[in-house]
Amino acid sequence: MNEFHQLPNCQSITEPIDTQKYLNMIHLHRIQDTLNRRIFLRGGAAAASAIAMSSLLQNDGFAASDSSLGLPGFPNFAPKAKRLIYLFQSGAPSQMDLFDPKPGMKAHHGEDLPESIRQGQRLTTMTSGQKKFPVAPSIFQFAQHGESGMAFSELMPNMAKHADKWCMIRSMHTEAINHDPAITFCQTGNQLAGRPSIGSWLSYGLGSENQDLPAYIVLTSFGSGRPDDQPLYDRLWGAGFLPSKHQGVKFRNQGDAVLYLSDPPGVSRETRRSTLDRLAALNQQHRQVVGDPEIDTRIAQYEMAFRMQSSVPDLLNTSDEPQHVLDSYGSDVTRAGSYASNCLLARRLIERDVRCVQLFHMGWDHHGGLPKALRGQCNDTDQATAALLSDLQARGLLEDTLIVWGGEFGRTIYSQGSLTETNYGRDHHPRCFTVLMAGAGVAGGVTIGETDDYCYNIVSDPVHVHDLNATIMHLMGVNHERLTYKYQGRDFRLTDIHGNVVKAALA
Known part of the structure; x- marks a missing residue:
């Protein structure tokens, strides 16, 4: 009822009302309010993105002109493996x-696995119902290989070399x-x-x-x-x-x-290239408005797919x-x-x-x-x-x-x-x-x-x-x-809060 009072030409709630007319006017007012909010937010986002885009993209790994580059400071030290x-x-x-x-x-x-070995450790549902756990020795022969004498099964003769x-x-x-x-x-x-x-x-x-x-x-x-x-x-x-x-x-x-x-039948490389250029221009405009770094991903993946048509x-x-x-x-x-x-x-x-x-x-x-x-x-x-x-x-x-x-x-x-x-x-x-x-x-x-x-x-x-x-x-x-990434307020990494380098494995 409050919305009816605020509409123009409505002097009194007791006056006869063309219900459909006023419902349409309410709908138009709401659309206008929504558009005004979107325009305001769009302008704000565009202004903010002009200031913050460099920092935002840097944090998400897109700041470099070459999108294939990794994060600044990585690798952290000279890698042994590339x-x-x-x-x-x-x-x-x-x-x-x-x-x-x-x-x-x-x-x-065939003997039952000693309880002193199992120590009450959990079992899968596939064997938890077994009354006995018979020992099954390997039937395969082992031999030592190389100067190190590393043991391999007869099933791995080539890896053993x-x-x-x-x-x-x-x-x-x-x-x-x-x-x-x-x-x-x-x-x-x-x-x-x-x-x-x-x-x-x-x-x-x-x-x-x-x-x-x-x-x-x-x-x-x-x-x-x-x-x-x-x-x-x-x-x-x-x-x-x-x-x-x-x-x-x-x-x-x-x-x-x-x-x-593969390109669809009848689509030439030139047509594909022209299409991607137009898509990239539209995506760039959208990115300037909303500042979403995933748009850079979309652009990069379209380009990667185009190059993969030759490389794959x-x-x-x-x-x-x-x-x-x-x-x-x-x-x-x-x-x-x-x-x-x-x-x-x-x-x-x-x-x-x-x-x-x-x-x-x-x-x-x-x-x-x-x-x-x-x-x-x-x-x-x-x-x-x-x-x-x-x-x-x-x-x-x-x-x-x-x-x-x-x-x-x-x-x-x-x-x-x-x-x-x-x-x-x-x-x-x-x-x-x-x-x-x-x-x-x-x-x-x-x-x-x-x-x-x-x-x-x-x-x-x-x-x-x-x-x-x-x-x-x-x-x-x-x-x-x-190597971390902030998500939902927390810095995540592959090893969570654990992990130690196995130094004995390093040359």
Whole structure:
């Protein structure tokens, strides 16, 4: 009623009123008020952005004229590694079957895991109902390799040839006991989804050295050991609350490597270029009004996609590779989307100065039928991983490229379900597992940490996931405590409030 009193020509509430007329007038007044507020705010935002834009964009990593540059002051010190290849073995490889031999367990075959070893530690729902936890010794033979005498299973003969290049960390541990939170934790430093991934942090802090490819690229493959293994989600390489330009770009295994990269039929490069120029002009005008740094991301990503139309086909065309190089990766190298093919592609990306390349190889989740499944996984990965190291070294790239090989947690010494030499499985085990590192700045031929006789608990030199991530950052020239991002009133970082550099892993 108050609004009716304030309208013109309305002298008294008792006078006859054309209801529809006055409702229309109210509606028009409200529209005018809204427009006035928007005009005021737009003008204020434009004036404020003229003063604050430089500072705002600096804080979000967009101030430099070259949007590929990282943050000021990064790297914090001379890096040992300029690039990272993270060979993530999704599903959790069995450490006691591959890297951590426990020959004494043969004498305890089928015995129940002693309570003094388990110490009441949590179990997954898959084995919590078991009344007994029969010890399942590895059926695979181990041997020492290289001058260092590093132990490898017979399933890893090619990786074993590089024993003196690897740093083997046997004392890795984590809090997560199920796959998704564990992989999320390895990637982001937190079990809950939504934080930036390690590749995104590196892109944010260090930027890119290649104008024609993203700083962070992800490749995935399915293992022959278990084709129906745990799924992967795009958020694992997401940017979280960082500017979205830093998220990982996943290359597909079939069809176009990147969707919508090809121009539609009838659209020429000139037309595409003209369209992007017009879009960029509109986005620039919008940015001046609202001051949103994500608009810079949008502009940069449009331009990146345009450049990738030329760079990606060249990258994927391996016809220039010598036959002996192709042969070194194994016969699977010609199958798009295989682990071997992705390892070769990783080397080609590193050659082009892509900052971070992650390979996710699925199929390591062996709750049953482990002997056969593990052979399949190692057949997928062993030769190609070794070939990648040799190839990088031959091209002088290993000296400034960091290689990491590992999964999200380990496997139990006790069998899940059936226990025979041909059919036993292992449950998830976060208390100890093995990760390998090689390349730039890594102490080769070094084994860090020790587990107990049952490969169940760590007895010396524990290394947490936060410690591993802090060490990766350190080798990339980043102090993990300094690479932060303010979000919702708090400074976040990859290692949260934890993490110590594993100095024994440094050359």
